[in-house]
Amino acid sequence: MADAPPVEVRALTKRYGSTVAVDGLGFAIAAGRITGFLGPNGAGKTTTLRTLLGLVRPTAGEALVEGQPYARLRDPLRTVGAVLEAESFHPARSGRNHLRVLATAAGVPTARVDEVLEQVELSRSARRRVGGYSLGMRQRLSVAGALLGRPRLLVLDEPANGLDPEGIRWLREFLRSFAAGGGTVLISSHVLAEVAQLADEVVIIHRGALVTQEPLAALTARAGGATVVRSPDAGRLAEELRRAEIEASAADGQLLVAAPAERVGEIAAAAGIVLHELRAQGASLEEVFLELTAGEPR
């Protein structure tokens, strides 16, 4: 199934007793791009990703990797690399031995272990016990494990949690280069800013259901929102804006315009209208995100 999307979630529902973790969720992601998987804590991101990876059984629906359930993949490690939230390792095993175990089980040559250790810059600590690793080192070890089989798809669950700024920057650069090499990335986070500099597209979920799936640019445009203008010639400006099919409403001697500041400024200049104030009233991305994920009855 070469043309199946790297990840496809169809009408996925997962109930734990009476708690609904995922509720009829559906989306698909495109190959060769970085998709941010967003939602507040408890939105169902981890459950969705763990179902995708075959660790959790869905109550209904399915989550497919390249058109197949994870358990049916012929060579899972060569298809998907996964970095789970709060990865756990055996504290007494060295980082290198942890990877050797995975490589042995997957039939990946041991030489590859040293390659990925090099790639995540962990070679120097590779023979030390994981129990003595910092959080950042553990995260790198997780990434190394995900890379062992040279997968086409990386799935990361809240990889930035607990990382210091240095670690986050390393991860971001790493994922960019992975995507630049043609790889597909699905990365979850409860903080939009973490993926805003990275993702091409975002899938936002809330209470286990899809809120929106759109290019990051579209989300940014929402945030780009309104502009506040003050002008001694407000009436004529409103007229000109209306002619450009832009809505404007007067309030407190100001005009509130539903367009980016640049556009309003251009229209005013073209009509020779004096402006006393031109101010973008942009909600931050974070505000848009909060609005999208909070506007439901409790």
Place this chain on the structure above:
Amino acid sequence: MRLVRAELLKLVTTRLLLWLGLMILALEVLVISLHVSQDSLSSLAEPRTQRDVISIAGSAALISLIVGVVSAAGEYGHGTISHTFLVAPVRERVVVAKLVAGGMAGAALAVFAGVVAWVLAALLLSARSVPVQLGSAGVMRPLLGTVAAAAITGALGVGFGCLLRRQTAAIIVIFVWLIVAEPLLSIAHVDRYGPGHAVASVVEAGVQGPDLLAFWPGLLLALAYAAGFAIAGAIMVKRTDVA
């Protein structure tokens, strides 16, 4: 086979086997040196006593049970089970690999225990100028029986560990069963059919005490217990989400 090799690699890349090996060593040094130094020379000269001297090697069958439990339940405890299932999402295959690896590790521990006990006994008996009769069949058979029994208990531990998926709880349940529950079965005269007695009858390997099954029925029963726990454990592991 890749999965079995991965399971064996897991066992040798932590200190578990090292510690359990040292435990066996310490136990054998203590028990065998006490026995040889306390017993009378005439008693020690008898093959039957010499068999008793090295019978402590049978403890390997209990130790290997712990290896199996840790191999299965320990992965849930440390959370490494998610890595394991990401590489091998068909979970039955992981359970089978663990059963095989657990059996192999158990047998290896038993060989170690047997060799150490034999050498130690031979050295200490010679030191007291007692003729060493450790080559006789009556002495060797329990050592070989221990290897078979430890292979079975290694696998049995894996099955039980899969069933409970909690290492400490599993080990406590095992000890409570062996020390309290199974002896209570003697009230109904069915204790010889308990898993502990079945394994013990494999360890004895033909020099059975009066309250044990004969070797072959005991072996079959022990295997049946191992298979039962393995199947129940596999079903449990397959049905349980890794969250």
